[in-house]
Amino acid sequence: MTVADWDLATPAALIDAVALKRNIARMQERMIALGVRLRPHVKTPKCIEVARLQLAAGARGVTASTLKEAEQFFDAGVADILYAVCIPPSKLDRVLALRRRGCALTILVDSVAAAQAVADKGRADNHAFDVMIEIDTDGHRSGVKPDDPLLIDVGTLLHRGGAMLKGVMTHAGSSYDFDTPEALQHVAEQERAGCVRAAERLRAAGLPCPEVSVGSTPTALSATSLAGVTEVRAGVYVFFDLVMVNIGVCAAQDVALSVLTTVIGHQPDKGWAIVDAGWMAMSRDRGTQRQKTDYGYGAVCDAQGRLLDDLIMTGANQEHGIVSRRDDAPDPHIAERFPVGTRLRILPNHACATGAQFSEYRVVTTDGDPPIWRRFNGW
Amino acid sequence: MTVADWDLATPAALIDAVALKRNIARMQERMIALGVRLRPHVKTPKCIEVARLQLAAGARGVTASTLKEAEQFFDAGVADILYAVCIPPSKLDRVLALRRRGCALTILVDSVAAAQAVADKGRADNHAFDVMIEIDTDGHRSGVKPDDPLLIDVGTLLHRGGAMLKGVMTHAGSSYDFDTPEALQHVAEQERAGCVRAAERLRAAGLPCPEVSVGSTPTALSATSLAGVTEVRAGVYVFFDLVMVNIGVCAAQDVALSVLTTVIGHQPDKGWAIVDAGWMAMSRDRGTQRQKTDYGYGAVCDAQGRLLDDLIMTGANQEHGIVSRRDDAPDPHIAERFPVGTRLRILPNHACATGAQFSEYRVVTTDGDPPIWRRFNGW
Numbered sequence: 001m002t003v004a005d006w007d008l009a010t011p012a013a014l015i016d017a018v019a020l021k022r023n024i025a026r027m028q029e030r031m032i033a034l035g036v037r038l039r040p041h042v043k044t045p046k047c048i049e050v051a052r053l054q055l056a057a058g059a060r061g062v063t064a065s066t067l068k069e070a071e072q073f074f075d076a077g078v079a080d081i082l083y084a085v086c087i088p089p090s091k092l093d094r095v096l097a098l099r100r101r102g103c104a105l106t107i108l109v110d111s112v113a114a115a116q117a118v119a120d121k122g123r124a125d126n127h128a129f130d131v132m133i134e135i136d137t138d139g140h141r142s143g144v145k146p147d148d149p150l151l152i153d154v155g156t157l158l159h160r161g162g163a164m165l166k167g168v169m170t171h172a173g174s175s176y177d178f179d180t181p182e183a184l185q186h187v188a189e190q191e192r193a194g195c196v197r198a199a200e201r202l203r204a205a206g207l208p209c210p211e212v213s214v215g216s217t218p219t220a221l222s223a224t225s226l227a228g229v230t231e232v233r234a235g236v237y238v239f240f241d242l243v244m245v246n247i248g249v250c251a252a253q254d255v256a257l258s259v260l261t262t263v264i265g266h267q268p269d270k271g272w273a274i275v276d277a278g279w280m281a282m283s284r285d286r287g288t289q290r291q292k293t294d295y296g297y298g299a300v301c302d303a304q305g306r307l308l309d310d311l312i313m314t315g316a317n318q319e320h321g322i323v324s325r326r327d328d329a330p331d332p333h334i335a336e337r338f339p340v341g342t343r344l345r346i347l348p349n350h351a352c353a354t355g356a357q358f359s360e361y362r363v364v365t366t367d368g369d370p371p372i373w374r375r376f377n378g379w
Numbered sequence: 380m381t382v383a384d385w386d387l388a389t390p391a392a393l394i395d396a397v398a399l400k401r402n403i404a405r406m407q408e409r410m411i412a413l414g415v416r417l418r419p420h421v422k423t424p425k426c427i428e429v430a431r432l433q434l435a436a437g438a439r440g441v442t443a444s445t446l447k448e449a450e451q452f453f454d455a456g457v458a459d460i461l462y463a464v465c466i467p468p469s470k471l472d473r474v475l476a477l478r479r480r481g482c483a484l485t486i487l488v489d490s491v492a493a494a495q496a497v498a499d500k501g502r503a504d505n506h507a508f509d510v511m512i513e514i515d516t517d518g519h520r521s522g523v524k525p526d527d528p529l530l531i532d533v534g535t536l537l538h539r540g541g542a543m544l545k546g547v548m549t550h551a552g553s554s555y556d557f558d559t560p561e562a563l564q565h566v567a568e569q570e571r572a573g574c575v576r577a578a579e580r581l582r583a584a585g586l587p588c589p590e591v592s593v594g595s596t597p598t599a600l601s602a603t604s605l606a607g608v609t610e611v612r613a614g615v616y617v618f619f620d621l622v623m624v625n626i627g628v629c630a631a632q633d634v635a636l637s638v639l640t641t642v643i644g645h646q647p648d649k650g651w652a653i654v655d656a657g658w659m660a661m662s663r664d665r666g667t668q669r670q671k672t673d674y675g676y677g678a679v680c681d682a683q684g685r686l687l688d689d690l691i692m693t694g695a696n697q698e699h700g701i702v703s704r705r706d707d708a709p710d711p712h713i714a715e716r717f718p719v720g721t722r723l724r725i726l727p728n729h730a731c732a733t734g735a736q737f738s739e740y741r742v743v744t745t746d747g748d749p750p751i752w753r754r755f756n757g758w
Contacts, residue, residue: 009446009758010469043697065659065698067388085655085698086643089720090389110644113719141699142644142653173696264465265489265521274521276464280444281758284663284732317552318422318731319444319464320520340492341468352697353663357735359757378738379388379660 010262011281013358014345015373016305017365019256020238021053027220027237028057034226039063039082039213041235044352047361048076049373050238061104063233066379067094074103082106082213084169084233086134086142089117096125106166110134110143115154119161131163132211133202137194138174138187146198155207167211168202170195171233175218179247179292184222191219196228221249239351242299246291252299252307257355258345259298260362261321263338271330272314273323273338277346279316283353297321298346305345305364313346321346389641390660392737393724394752395684396744398635399617400432406599406616407436413605418442418461418592420614423731426740427455428752429617440483442612445758446473453482461485461592463548463612465513465521468496475504485545489513489522494533498540510542511590512581516573517553517566525577534586546590547581549574550612554597558626558671563601570598575607600628618730621678625670631678631686636734637724638677639741640700642717650709651693652702652717656725658695662732676700677725684724684743692725700725 031038040054043065051062051073061080064070070081079102087095087107098105107129109115118129133154136143144151159165172191178184191214202209214226215233217240226232236243239257240250261277279297288295297313300323310331315322323344325331338344348354355361356377362370410417419433422444430441430452440459443449449460458481466474466486477484486508488494494510501508512533515522523530538544551570557563570593581588593605594612596619605611615622618636619629640656658676667674676692679702689710694701702723704710717723727733734740735756741749 007469009473011758086653088641088643088655090386090641094388111719114644117719136646141694141696141701142646262467262469264467265493267515267521274465276467279664279732280735284665284729285658286663286665315520317520322520340490340496350663353658356659357756377736379390 008260008362010260010343011277012260013355013361014258014260015361015363016256016258017363019254020050023238023240023254023256024054024057027234028059030221031232032058034223036226036229037231039231039233040238041065041084041233042069042073044235045238045355045375046377047373047375048073051078054238060231063235067091067098068376068379070098070103070105072376074098074101080104082132082169082233084108084171086110086114087118088114089121092117092121095129096121096127099127099129104130106130106132108132108134108169109154109158112150112153112157115157115161118163119157122162129163130166131158132166132169132213133198135168135170135195135198137170137191138172140173143170144198146194146201151198151201152205155202155205159207165202165208167209167213167230168195168198169213172214172216172219175216176243176247178218181222181248184218184247185224188219188223192223192226192229199228217244218247218249236351239355241351242295242347242349243287243291246288246293252347255347257351258301258305258347259354260303261344261346263340263342263344265340266335268332268335269330271324271332271334273334275321275323275344276319277321278319280318281357282313282316282321282346282348283350283357285348285350285353287349295349296326298348301345301347303343303345387639387741389639389722390656391639392734392740393637393639394740394742395635395637396742398633399429402617402619402633402635403433403436406613407438409600410611411437413602415605415608416610418610418612419617420444420463420612421448421452423614424617424734424754425756426752426754427452430457433617439610442614446470446477447755447758449477449482449484451755453477453480459483461511461548461612463487463550465489465493466497467493468500471496471500474508475500475506478506478508483509485509485511487511487513487548488533488537491529491532491536494536494540497542498536501541508542509545510537511545511548511592512577514547514549514574514577516549516570517551519552522549523577525573525580530577530580531584534581534584538586544587546588546592546609547574547577548592551593551595551598554595555622555626557597560601560627563597563626564603567598567602571602571605571608578607596623597626597628615730618734620730621674621726621728622666622670625667625672631726634726636730637680637684637726638733639682640723640725642719642721642723644719645714647711647714648709650703650711650713652713654700654702654723655698656700657698659697660736661692661695661700661725661727662729662736664727664729664732666728674728677727680724680726682722682724
């Protein structure tokens, strides 16, 4: 039985279970070789079954991007969770409720204001929150610079305020801007060194800092040494995507998430096949636009997942995708090649964004009807 | 009570009920003035309560972009539905099931292959489907050109095959590329004339063609005559968005959908406030990027919805948004102006895409806690 035979409503999100398990094993082996724990970021798949495979392979705890993820994963039996987005005061009640249910939920701050709110809330509710400080090692987003005096202020405020200062964490989001092993190794070392430097400064100030947490998929797969680091966080590696192909940390055949779609029409003069996966299915993410290969809204495979290298999804409306040649030379035989009803699979630019358009995954196994794995969205 | 006081988890999708009702009334009045029926496209809000307001104002039936929308709206009591995406054979069972439950569901084709499949299915199941033919009046996507001989072939095949040929429909998606009243009037007239021309050709060939359905929000609001047209479809007008502001068919204060967010940190040196609405909340849609005013990931308002004209969301990660000055001159007082915990509202580039990131809307009324309106997603 093949995907083409399945009586699946399209568009549908497919997980290639073989690629998924290979990706999980690869990252886990790399972390073992580097001597660090892996705390996978569940924000990409938001799926209990995927996390269970990661934990079974050796991961320790998970990283969440929303409190809803934390709640869902705790309900599914995962108690060790880092909520890796700085916490505003209005979310502390929900954090406290989860911790009082037994969840070892760690929260994040990068400012005196947030640290003060955490300390105040802990005092008011007689509770010691587990807290990490976000470090900015590449200037791309949030965090305290490793050498900023603010780091010690925030750490001191938390520690004296009764919180458990668990350590420091950073995310080298700028790693997405590079595509050579040398540049990625450089970003990985910058991420490691900056975070370790912050930990050393906290310790030198007499503050506890047991954990040093770094990560992004490109840096995790490029780092040659993680001296001083205790854990790595990475998310998208579990599915990979075309952005990661362009960065150079995987091949197209490693991409475990695809969107199954059906041809619904053609514009033969233009060499277009119109499919029923538009941006609502693929997401509006055009992450490969600024990279060395622009895949439009996705790379095109046949229903069995074999890459059709001459085609990409060149355009997308809400429920329409346009599949045509990437070299802009119209294929005059597009309608004969892919008649109405033909099924295709589209590999996504960005698995986190494409996954988010679906409430469930269909899992492609070697035979039989695919199981359904639920995905959750929202906050 | 103001939005700032609500104990809402952020990010949250807010509907400004005053703007919503004003937008609904404006479009309905325009359609009455032009002497056509309005069949609103529910793909933007995907919300029963919004559709009920549109129907109460005078709309007749709805337009759907997925079969799930058709099923959900039929279950909610709306029986007259046009599924405005060309139908592949694999979806006909689901269409038939819905029609046999009493839903007056009209489907769409633009090819001999699809028309043949509809005729075959009707014959096999002894059922006469209601079918429209999609017309391509601007070359932007699907449809048969008004003067293409294929039009008569498709119409004949449907009619002789036992289907009810309800008429022709077109969508001038290219209207989104213009931003002057003159250009929009021109596209509206091209849309009208092309669709009417197709209807006349079908009728001249002895085929039935009672309905002539056109529409997009920009053309619906720009058309000066709709002679020969029986109904107009439009969707995004109900919320409007920044793309529509740039096109010139509404003002920022007409945008009825916004994302409520909380400030979670700052990078004072860069003039950044970091908020908890990233692209997961706003969507990856950057529809204003190629327009006259680029709003980044959205325009920024205070919690009451008053536009803060100097700011936009300049960047977005999955759960982080960067709010900063649109003129790139860092505001050195950003942290004092918007302390951690401050609530802001972000107007979206594209309401269809931003709405799709949420499973419910919070409705901003003049007082009291806001009601929740459910939204559905998926297929």
